[in-house]
Amino acid sequence: MADRVELGVSFLRTMVRIREFEQHARIGYDAGEIPGVVHLSIGQEAVAVGVCANLAREDYVASTHRGHGHCVAKGAETGAMMAELFGKSTGTNKGKGGSMHIADFSVGMLGANGVVGGGIGIAVGAAQAARLLGKKSISVCFFGDGAVNRGPFLEGLNWSVVFKLPVLFVCEDNAFSAFTRASSTTAGKGASARAEAIGLETRSVDGNDVFAVYDAAHELIAHIREGRGPAFLYAPTYRLDGHTVFDKAPYRSSEELERKREDDPVSDLESRLREWGVAQAQVDKIHVEAREEMVRAMLSARRAPLPTEADAFLDVQNIGAPV
Amino acid sequence: MSVQSTPKTTTMTIAEAARDALAEEMRRDPSVWALGEDLAAGGIFGTYKGLLDEFGAQRIVSTPISESMIMNVGFGAALAGTRPVIEMRILDFALCAWDELINQIAKARFMFGGQTNVPVVVRLPQGIGRGFQAAQHSQSLEAWLVHTPGLVVLAPATAADEKGLLKAAIRSDDPVVMLDPKSLFATTGEVPAGDYTIPIGEARIAREGSDLTLVTWSSLLPAVLAAAEKAGEAGISVEVIDLRSLWPWDRTRVLASAARTKRALIAHEAVRIGGFGAEIAATITEELGVPVARIGAPRIPVGYAPVLENTYRVNAEKIFAAIQKAMR
Numbered sequence: 001m002a003d004r005v006e007l008g009v010s011f012l013r014t015m016v017r018i019r020e021f022e023q024h025a026r027i028g029y030d031a032g033e034i035p036g037v038v039h040l041s042i043g044q045e046a047v048a049v050g051v052c053a054n055l056a057r058e059d060y061v062a063s064t065h066r067g068h069g070h071c072v073a074k075g076a077e078t079g080a081m082m083a084e085l086f087g088k089s090t091g092t093n094k095g096k097g098g099s100m101h102i103a104d105f106s107v108g109m110l111g112a113n114g115v116v117g118g119g120i121g122i123a124v125g126a127a128q129a130a131r132l133l134g135k136k137s138i139s140v141c142f143f144g145d146g147a148v149n150r151g152p153f154l155e156g157l158n159w160s161v162v163f164k165l166p167v168l169f170v171c172e173d174n175a176f177s178a179f180t181r182a183s184s185t186t187a188g189k190g191a192s193a194r195a196e197a198i199g200l201e202t203r204s205v206d207g208n209d210v211f212a213v214y215d216a217a218h219e220l221i222a223h224i225r226e227g228r229g230p231a232f233l234y235a236p237t238y239r240l241d242g243h244t245v246f247d248k249a250p251y252r253s254s255e256e257l258e259r260k261r262e263d264d265p266v267s268d269l270e271s272r273l274r275e276w277g278v279a280q281a282q283v284d285k286i287h288v289e290a291r292e293e294m295v296r297a298m299l300s301a302r303r304a305p306l307p308t309e310a311d312a313f314l315d316v317q318n319i320g321a322p323v
Numbered sequence: 324m325s326v327q328s329t330p331k332t333t334t335m336t337i338a339e340a341a342r343d344a345l346a347e348e349m350r351r352d353p354s355v356w357a358l359g360e361d362l363a364a365g366g367i368f369g370t371y372k373g374l375l376d377e378f379g380a381q382r383i384v385s386t387p388i389s390e391s392m393i394m395n396v397g398f399g400a401a402l403a404g405t406r407p408v409i410e411m412r413i414l415d416f417a418l419c420a421w422d423e424l425i426n427q428i429a430k431a432r433f434m435f436g437g438q439t440n441v442p443v444v445v446r447l448p449q450g451i452g453r454g455f456q457a458a459q460h461s462q463s464l465e466a467w468l469v470h471t472p473g474l475v476v477l478a479p480a481t482a483a484d485e486k487g488l489l490k491a492a493i494r495s496d497d498p499v500v501m502l503d504p505k506s507l508f509a510t511t512g513e514v515p516a517g518d519y520t521i522p523i524g525e526a527r528i529a530r531e532g533s534d535l536t537l538v539t540w541s542s543l544l545p546a547v548l549a550a551a552e553k554a555g556e557a558g559i560s561v562e563v564i565d566l567r568s569l570w571p572w573d574r575t576r577v578l579a580s581a582a583r584t585k586r587a588l589i590a591h592e593a594v595r596i597g598g599f600g601a602e603i604a605a606t607i608t609e610e611l612g613v614p615v616a617r618i619g620a621p622r623i624p625v626g627y628a629p630v631l632e633n634t635y636r637v638n639a640e641k642i643f644a645a646i647q648k649a650m651r
């Protein structure tokens with residue numbers, strides 16, 4: 001039990017850091033400091049944290065357009081992440097990618113992706129490369145419930161089973177794909193049924209319960225690491241914010257939102273930890289530290305230099321100067 | 324005493340040259356591997372013949388018919404430290420993987436702020452192949468690819484160039500698109516023995532001349548050479564430049580030649596409108612003010628019946644006529 005408490009505290013720390021990162025990103029957006037589109041994952045932190053807590057640095061993650069949580073959970077440094085959102089040259093991507101392409105190769109985070117379903121093949125390919133190179137790394141691919149209606153979902157899952165690759169597919173069902181309820185555009189019994197039909201080891205869990213996500217991912221990743229092929233985790237959760245920072249989400253009722261707020265994964269975990277004897281002061285401290293970290297990230301992002309016009313011509317390709 | 328050693332060459336087809344290039348690179352570098360449909364069976368042009376036996380199924384990977392996955396798995400595998408050769412059968416099918424090529428592979432290095440290179444080779448045989456395969460198996464879309472920042476675009480026309488360029492492509496850290504001349508895979512040429520690469524971005528003078536600079540690439544080269552021959556008989560001395568590399572392309576060599584001949588003609592198999600020939604023409608005009616003409620296919624899909632395909636096809640007669648017109 002002591003282990004569970006310790007684990008829970010570390011989950012909480014990362015979940016709160018993700019939440020604070022995104023709340024500060026919103027502040028930066030509202031203040032006009034973050035120039036581009038930002039998709040927040042507030043309410044979905046338990047999935048990122050529960051899965052990534054099972055990963056080593058050498059493991060790969062391919063993410064979605066809603067990738068801050070995955071990036072933080074995989075160990076990226078929030079200062080560089082925030083600078084990237086600000087479009088600064090000290091950002092993870094030197095200001096060339098922004099929120100939708102945020103990547104940190106030093107921790108195996110192979111990028112958020114501006115294309116729905118775009119990360120699936122990347123994760124499968126990284127797994128295939130790991131095998132070829134004799135590395136122990138596995139790949140995790142996060143995607144939304146909207147991606148399961150795109151071709152790469154079928155192609156990637158099929159491929160991973162055919163070649164028995166070490167990949168964990170994680171479907172984060174936050175109930176919406178952009179402004180539409182994904183259930184209204186997905187036929188049949190949905191993502192898990194499709195994964196099962198293709199032959200993947202599949203689990204469904206409450207995506208707001210970080211322990212449930214952690215335990216299921218733990219089991220599936222053990223299966224993968226034993227060389228028994230890919231696996232699929234279906235994790236229903238809820239997007240507490242709009243699709244993007246400027247979406248007020250008029251397509252859902254305030255009653256629904258209120259109801260869902262009561263099932264906030266962060267406060268749920270806090271109550272559980274308190275039941276387990278964790279002091280409120282310790283919980284408060286986690287919040288304070290996360291907030292301080294993000295305030296520092298904001299300050300340093302604000303002060304960091306912008307890229308120059310000359311930078312626009314760098315890293316296009318090695319051969320053939322850009323003209 | 325000095326012994327003049329003649330470099331050894333072997334006669335082989337373009338397909339054989341391609342296979343040798345890949346085999347040599349796979350022997351040299353264990354992180355090089357190939358993935359695509361039917362590779363275990365040698366590939367549709369025989370460019371992978373026998374490689375499964377030597378390298379095994381981990382490195383010669385016969386994939387499902389999942390074009391976007393073939394492209395994206397190659398991409399992901401490059402991000403994770405290997406050098407994949409992505410086989411797409413023919414260019415037309417790569418359109419099923421256009422997102423992965425254009426949105427992901429081409430942009431990754433820039434978008435990720437230089438955190439990674441994408442050392443993939445994407446093989447896209449293009450143009451009219453054996454013939455009469457209609458509109459979805461005969462396209463030449465190099466303009467589209469050259470238009471995409473991030474991609475190196477190669478279009479060899481001889482066995483020696485096929486081998487040297489493919490080897491250079493595999494060694495390059497950039498994503499390289501290899502537009503192989505589908506209709507020429509079975510033609511033979513002299514290929515130097517041993518290990519060599521062709522510098523990417525360097526054109527080749529396929530025929531020297533002084534009256535007109537004729538720039539071409541890929542499958543049209545034999546027709547262009549035949550037309551230049553005929554022009555020679557008619558007293559017009561044509562310099563033929565085989566570009567080999569479309570991005571980067573050899574501006575220096577093309578401009579030097581056009582400055583000397585004072586006239587230029589560009590011939591390509593692709594549709595003339597919006598084709599890559601327009602880029603070369605504009606460059607020559609901007610830099611030299613020399614008159615430039617273009618010949619390419621009409622802006623129609625490639626039809627099935629021989630008369631329809633031939634209406635599309637740029638052949639030696641049409642090129643000869645264009646040479647004569649350019650000289651007027």
Ligand SMILES: Cc1ncc(C[n+]2csc(CCOP(=O)(O)OP(=O)(O)O)c2C)c(N)n1
Nearest residue numbers: 066114115116144145146147174176177178
């Ligand atoms: C191929 C593609 N089509 C459309 C879009 C526009 N788009 C961006 S996010 C999104 C919704 C995706 O829904 P889902 O996969 O459920 O992820 P969520 O936004 O819910 O996290 C859409 C349609 C896109 N980025 N890529």
